[in-house]
Amino acid sequence: MPAPYPLLELPPGDFKNMFDYQAINMAAAHNAFIQGINAMVLYAPTVAGEKVEPFVIFSLAVVDSIHHHHDLEETFYFGELEKKLGKGALAGSVEQHHTFVPQLVQLKSYLEDVRAGKEKYDGALIVEKIQSFSDIMVEHLNAEIPVLESSRMRAVFTEKELKDIDSAFMKQALAKIDFNTTLPLSVVCGNPATPWFPPFPTPLKWAIRWWFSRKYSASWEFGPLDMSGKPRLPNTES
Structure with a gap:
């Protein structure tokens, strides 16, 4: 089993400053994905019985959250940034998506089949499927942050332009999620x-x-934080 992936170091700056915000917010989002993947790898081998369905729902929420994030990047966020940064400025990130998203989709398909009773739960297989893309994905999550570096944003955007992009992004993000899964996941991861x-x-x-x-x-209960946002010790009992 792979060791847990370390969280990304946050870029310097002030979260309330819109030029600094782009990279800092992205790093925080990426850390939530890493928290989720680490939790899946931790618990998958020991989950059994009545805990299988809740764990599968947790895992689907993690996978859907990652997929949703990258989809919004490609369909909205990157395009808005490239209006000022230049066409193709984020092409490298999109290309990186293609190196791991297909495997992520395969994992989602398996989890959906388990939940529907079409496949038997196999924790070792889940870990194996995660390992098929996680190294590449975490490398991408790290590499994407410098692209949004504060001075690069400040050189071509106004504060209002970035606020408008962020507001539109959040509106689209909230319009396309299941509030009963994605929102609680954002707390516990x-x-x-x-x-x-x-x-x-x-x-x-x-x-x-x-x-x-x-x-x-x-x-x-599989998240590293409780619903109040406090860390909790992992419980790997089946």
């Missing part, structure tokens, strides 16, 4: 070092904790 991420308004944060987390409450 968070990072205590970045309590401001995701940048949700306080009422939504409370709604996540007390409402949206309820439907699949057993699934969020």
